[in-house]
Amino acid sequence: MSKLRVAVLGAKGRIGSEAVRAVGAAADMELVAALGRGDRLETLVESGAQVAVELTTPASVVGNLDFCVRHGIHAVVGTTGWTDERLAHLRTTLEASPETGVLIAPNFSIGAVLTMTFAAKAARWFESVEVVELHHPNKADAPSGTATRTAQLIAAARAEAGCAPQPDATVTALEGARGADVDGVPVHAVRLRGLLAHQEVLLGGEGETLTLRHDSLHHSSFMPGILLGVRRVVDTPGLTFGLENYLDLG
Numbered sequence: 001m002s003k004l005r006v007a008v009l010g011a012k013g014r015i016g017s018e019a020v021r022a023v024g025a026a027a028d029m030e031l032v033a034a035l036g037r038g039d040r041l042e043t044l045v046e047s048g049a050q051v052a053v054e055l056t057t058p059a060s061v062v063g064n065l066d067f068c069v070r071h072g073i074h075a076v077v078g079t080t081g082w083t084d085e086r087l088a089h090l091r092t093t094l095e096a097s098p099e100t101g102v103l104i105a106p107n108f109s110i111g112a113v114l115t116m117t118f119a120a121k122a123a124r125w126f127e128s129v130e131v132v133e134l135h136h137p138n139k140a141d142a143p144s145g146t147a148t149r150t151a152q153l154i155a156a157a158r159a160e161a162g163c164a165p166q167p168d169a170t171v172t173a174l175e176g177a178r179g180a181d182v183d184g185v186p187v188h189a190v191r192l193r194g195l196l197a198h199q200e201v202l203l204g205g206e207g208e209t210l211t212l213r214h215d216s217l218h219h220s221s222f223m224p225g226i227l228l229g230v231r232r233v234v235d236t237p238g239l240t241f242g243l244e245n246y247l248d249l250g
C-alpha cells in the first residue's frame, strides 16, 4: 500500500517539530515537506503533499488553509484562533473544492477530547460550571482554543437542557477577576513556567462538586490524535470541527 504523503506547516515550532518526528516515524506516512515561516507554499504542490498538518499561528492559518484547499490538499489543523467568521470563510472556500477534507482540532490529545465530552455530559446536572486552563507562558492566545471549545460545548448542553443562568452574586469586581465570559461560562487562563497544557472543569451543585482535570505533560500527547487525523481526513470531505468526530465515542 502506498504511503500517505504528508507536509507539516510550522515545522520548527513546539508542536510542529514534534509532528515532524511523529509523521517521519509513522510506517504508513512519508514526510514530504516541513515548512517554516517564509517558506514557499508552492512546495506543498511540488512535493505532492496529500495532507498538510497546520501548526502555525492564528495570523497565518487562514492563508495557509486557503492555499491548501484551493490545491485540493487535505488539512489537519491544530492552530487556534477560530471565530465564526473564519469558519464561515473556510466553509465557502471548501465549497469550490468539495472533495477536500479539513479537520480542525482544538486539542489532539485523547484525554483532553474526553474531558470536553465528559464536561458537556455533566454540565446540565450542576448549577455552576467554570473552566480553568493552565499553560506555558510562551502561549500567544488566551483563553486556549480547548477552553473556549469546552465552554461552548458546556453552554450548548445547558441551553439544550433548559438550565437557568449560573448563580453569581458578584456586584463589584476588578476587571478580569471573574475570567472571560464564553457563552455565559467563566473561563480563567493561567500562564506559568513549568506547565505545558492543562485544564480543569469545575462543576458545583447543592453540597457537592465535581472536578474534571486533564494534563498534557509532553507534546507527544498530541501525536496519536494528529496521526489519526491524517489517516481519516483523506476520506472525510468538508469541514470537521473537533477530533471527537473521528473517535466513535458513541
Ligand SMILES: NC(=O)C1=CN([C@@H]2O[C@H](COP(=O)(O)OP(=O)(O)OC[C@H]3O[C@@H](n4cnc5c(N)ncnc54)[C@H](OP(=O)(O)O)[C@@H]3O)[C@@H](O)[C@H]2O)C=CC1
Residues within 6 Å of the ligand: 009, 010, 011, 012, 013, 014, 015, 016, 035, 036, 037, 038, 039, 055, 056, 057, 058, 060, 064, 077, 078, 079, 080, 081, 105, 106, 107, 108, 109, 145, 222
Ligand atoms: N490542537 C492541539 O492539540 C494543539 C494546538 N496548538 C496550537 O498550535 C499553534 C502552534 O503552537 P506552538 O507550536 O506552541 O507555537 P510555536 O510558536 O512554537 O510554533 C509556531 C511555528 O509556526 C511558525 N510559523 C508562523 N507562521 C508560519 C507560516 N506562515 N508558515 C509556516 N510556519 C509559520 C512559527 O515561526 P516563527 O517562530 O518564525 O514565528 C513557529 O515556528 C498554536 O495556535 C497552539 O495553540 C499547540 C499544541 C497542541
Ligand SMILES: O=C(O)C1=N[C@H](C(=O)O)C[C@H](O)C1
Residues within 6 Å of the ligand: 080, 106, 107, 108, 135, 139, 140, 143, 144, 145, 146, 147, 196, 197, 198
Ligand atoms: O498552545 C498550546 O500549547 C496549546 N494550544 C491548544 C489550545 O489553545 O487549546 C491546545 C493545547 O492546549 C496546547
